[in-house]
Amino acid sequence: MVSPAREKSHGSAPGKRTADSPSILLTNIRQLISLRGPVSPRRGRELSELGIIEDAAVLCVGGKIVSVGSRREAQRDAWIQRNRHRIRTVDCRGGVVLPGFVDSHTHPVFTEARLVDFEKRISGASYEGIAEAGGGIRSSLNGVRESSRKELSDHVLSALRRMSASGTTTVEAKSGYGLSMESEIKSLEAIRDAARQWPGTVVPTLLGAHVIPPEFRDRREDYVALICEKMIPEAARRKLAEYVDVFCERGAFAVQETQGILASAKHHGLATRVHICQLSEARLGDLAQFQPHSYDHMDFVTEVDLADLAKMNAVATLLPAANYFLGLQKYPPARNLIDAGVAVALATDYNPGSSPTTNMPFVLSIACTHMKMSPAEVITATTCNGACALRLQNRKGSIEPGKDADLAVFAVRDYREIAYWVAADLCSGTIAGGQLFSAASSTSIQFE
Ligand SMILES: [Zn+2]
Missing domain, CATH: 3.20.20.140 (Metal-dependent hydrolases)
Structure with missing residues (x-):
């Protein structure tokens, strides 16, 4: 994890309606589909490079993603420990998180x-x-x-x-x-x-x-x-x-x-x-x-x-x-x-x-x-x-520091299940501009 203090070059531009966005730590993520990589349209084999991080955590501050890494790194992160009182933790219950x-x-x-x-x-x-x-x-x-x-x-x-x-x-x-x-x-x-x-x-x-x-x-x-x-x-x-x-x-x-x-x-x-x-x-x-x-x-x-x-x-x-x-x-x-x-x-x-x-x-x-x-x-x-x-690739489409905090949480253990369970409501939470605001399934994630 890289704490916001050391990520000054990222996340400075406020996202839409993010002034009141709380700091959110998403944790207990079995698979994080980061899609990290070049900011350009993906072609051929690049379409299959999902940049998966197992047992992951994501920190969002002010409507932006500020750090992405393993849950263990998040637990040890000094900035997170110091600011724990003003960070809302979201338990993703072993699910999959991908860019919205x-x-x-x-x-x-x-x-x-x-x-x-x-x-x-x-x-x-x-x-x-x-x-x-x-x-x-x-x-x-x-x-x-x-x-x-x-x-x-x-x-x-x-x-x-x-x-x-x-x-x-x-x-x-x-x-x-x-x-x-x-x-x-x-x-x-x-x-x-x-x-x-x-x-x-x-x-x-x-x-x-x-x-x-x-x-x-x-x-x-x-x-x-x-x-x-x-x-x-x-x-x-x-x-x-x-x-x-x-x-x-x-x-x-x-x-x-x-x-x-x-x-x-x-x-x-x-x-x-x-x-x-x-x-x-x-x-x-x-x-x-x-x-x-x-x-x-x-x-x-x-x-x-x-x-x-x-x-x-x-x-x-x-x-x-x-x-x-x-x-x-x-x-x-x-x-x-x-x-x-x-x-x-x-x-x-x-x-x-x-x-x-x-x-x-x-x-x-x-x-x-x-x-x-x-x-x-x-x-x-x-x-x-x-x-x-939509020419929004500098802000959207991957889970990387500096991008908008737009994330979807699914109550599945493997990303392939999202396409596999036909017409199933498995989205357990949606975060846009750093705000948790929507869930379709009965397995909704909760703030701790
Ligand atoms: Zn049309």
């Missing part, structure tokens, strides 16, 4: 479940067929347009709480079910309101370019202009979004439209990310000039793009819970991507149409069983590489 999950792709601003679509699809209708019949994304429009900002933020906050109950501490949250100037801005405000009430970190994204709303069906260029000339400048001016995302796909936005929207984002100082290759092939090179931080879905990525992508800092974010929920046979080609050297992340894609889950451990499980990623690879893809997909 980074869910780098979610759509939480909606109000209603899509139960009719669900039944139609069970009866054989396709995702695109349902969308053409007026279901899909467009069916969530009215709920968002007619709801108040407060109602929307309540929905977002309840989703964030469910996420943290299963170990997630950082969430990328998109607008995209308002599809009007007023409703998209209202959606981003709702994300900001909810984020202020949640101890974790929320990264807001403007997804005005989700689909063309019905009133613009015959004048789509006017809607693209509305996004570029009104929504993006307003979101940037009011700092309501860090990213602009586009659903670049047949039935949504064409490559040329996507280029215009991403160019506007860059012009207004916002970073970019894209939904691409979910339903059909597309060339990533057409968008590379806008330097998306993440290419998301990638089910139909072409072989020729793999080598180029492997050379980029961009992350391929795979969203297999959508494939699961849509009942698809085909899943994103994780092995091809990893073997080509592409940095791969995994996220929930939480949304009412294709992925109504907030549960990252479930995503880990699907990625193992349907995409043949190993239990170690899926941990890295949902922590370190998720952080890289």
